[in-house]
Amino acid sequence: MTSKQFINAILSEQQSDGSLPVLEGTLGPRAVDIQTLYARHGLLAFDPGFRSTAACKSAITFVDGDQGVLLYRGYPIEELAERSNFVEVAYLLMHGDLPSPAQRKEFDQAIGVHNLLHEQVLAFYRGFRRDAHPMAVMVGVVGALSAFYHDVIDMRNPGDRGKAAIRLIAKMPTIAAACFTYSIGRPNRYPDNGLDFSSNFLQMMFGVPSEPYRVDPVLARALEVIMILHADHEQNASTSTVRLAASSGANPFACIAAGIASLWGPAHGGANEAVLHMLAEIGTVENIPKAMARAKDKNDPFRLMGFGHRVYKSFDPRARVVQAQAKKVLSHLGIDDPLLNIAMRLEEIALKDEYFIERKLYPNVDFYSGILLRAMGFPLNMFTAVFALARTAGWVSHWLELQHDAHGIDRPRQLYVGPALRHYPPRS
Numbered sequence: 262m263t264s265k266q267f268i269n270a271i272l273s274e275q276q277s278d279g280s281l282p283v284l285e286g287t288l289g290p291r292a293v294d295i296q297t298l299y300a301r302h303g304l305l306a307f308d309p310g311f312r313s314t315a316a317c318k319s320a321i322t323f324v325d326g327d328q329g330v331l332l333y334r335g336y337p338i339e340e341l342a343e344r345s346n347f348v349e350v351a352y353l354l355m356h357g358d359l360p361s362p363a364q365r366k367e368f369d370q371a372i373g374v375h376n377l378l379h380e381q382v383l384a385f386y387r388g389f390r391r392d393a394h395p396m397a398v399m400v401g402v403v404g405a406l407s408a409f410y411h412d413v414i415d416m417r418n419p420g421d422r423g424k425a426a427i428r429l430i431a432k433m434p435t436i437a438a439a440c441f442t443y444s445i446g447r448p449n450r451y452p453d454n455g456l457d458f459s460s461n462f463l464q465m466m467f468g469v470p471s472e473p474y475r476v477d478p479v480l481a482r483a484l485e486v487i488m489i490l491h492a493d494h495e496q497n498a499s500t501s502t503v504r505l506a507a508s509s510g511a512n513p514f515a516c517i518a519a520g521i522a523s524l525w526g527p528a529h530g531g532a533n534e535a536v537l538h539m540l541a542e543i544g545t546v547e548n549i550p551k552a553m554a555r556a557k558d559k560n561d562p563f564r565l566m567g568f569g570h571r572v573y574k575s576f577d578p579r580a581r582v583v584q585a586q587a588k589k590v591l592s593h594l595g596i597d598d599p600l601l602n603i604a605m606r607l608e609e610i611a612l613k614d615e616y617f618i619e620r621k622l623y624p625n626v627d628f629y630s631g632i633l634l635r636a637m638g639f640p641l642n643m644f645t646a647v648f649a650l651a652r653t654a655g656w657v658s659h660w661l662e663l664q665h666d667a668h669g670i671d672r673p674r675q676l677y678v679g680p681a682l683r684h685y686p687p688r689s
Contacts, residue, residue: 385401483637
């Protein structure tokens with residue numbers, strides 16, 4: 262590989278033969294338009310991990326990592342978590358504005374129409390081992406939906422596109438709940454259109470078919486908040502995966518299945534599971550100083566999970582919201598969770614520690630969401646499935662937005678570092 266060479270890039274507000282245009286967004290940093298960089302200058306942009314790359318234009322979600330800001334279509338996440346509900350937020354992400362009462366009623370009815378699973382889809386579950394991870398099952402089942410709706414997913418038709426998006430949002434709770442009930446050998450419960458979105462999911466998860474299920478409104482509201490906080494988060498790994506798949510013209514069910522597969526990774530959707538494992542490993546409040554010392558030791562594989570974020574360099578705005586919900590639910594249920602005590606003391610110590618302050622390692626949303634989900638009765642392997650259920654609203658919104666983007670299929674380039682040209686040796 263050749264040694265590094267450096268060039269001076271001159272960015273100009275005025276277009277000239279050697280300059281590249283600078284694009285302005287509504288909020289956030291400007292972007293250098295490098296679409297013609299290779300054609301005009303014979304150069305590729307090298308940006309592993311896409312730390313300085315804007316892969317698309319989007320009007321859905323804005324994140325300011327320096328200031329700890331998260332906006333859905335311009336609305337602060339804190340306001341939505343306090344005043345809105347998941348179905349309203351899903352509509353907002355998809356359509357750009359909050360629904361009117363009539364639009365909200367129509368959207369609710371559409372979800373009720375499409376939340377059932379085809380009985381043959383339910384039969385698929387029997388093909389999986391009962392100890393299969395719910396995310397493995399969800400990848401398969403969501404991908405299989407394209408075999409049931411292939412005749413009504415004409416992506417040139419806006420009506421079909423909208424119906425496909427609603428189908429995915431509506432069916433995901435039913436799919437996720439069936440993953441859990443199948444794993445424990447219990448018959449699944451059907452959706453109840455007399456309940457709101459989160460209450461419906463709770464009754465399908467935890468209700469027994471032979472008995473009535475009373476939804477706890479405190480738990481239902483906590484679940485609403487969790488889903489709102491996780492509904493979208495700009496161009497993260499799974500959303501970028503959905504958009505990449507969608508750029509090829511793949512059907513929406515295949516695209517969302519790809520997003521679920523990406524979300525499954527422990528560095529993405531599985532992070533809240535890792536936090537609980539870490540807190541259990543620490544064991545007691547008294548062991549926190551030892552854990553802190555281990556986290557600072559580069560030679561020790563132990564890491565404090567749930568601290569820091571790829572984007573946020575200050576507080577994750579979702580973390581405080583979910584922390585408050587965790588305290589509320591634990592108090593409501595009368596649970597004295599030792600892991601919450603460890604988490605709260607760990608956060609308190611870390612926020613005063615120069616090592617964490619210098620590196621801007623603040624608690625993120627995953628730090629408390631696992632504790633909250635555990636208190637609500639969700640098993641550990643369902644945490645990421647709940648995340649996928651919520652993020653579907655964002656995924657389909659980005660999928661819909663991409664249908665209006667005419668740039669064609671996404672096709673990244675590479676910096677080749679393999680062997681130079683060589684020829685096959687003659688046979689002796």
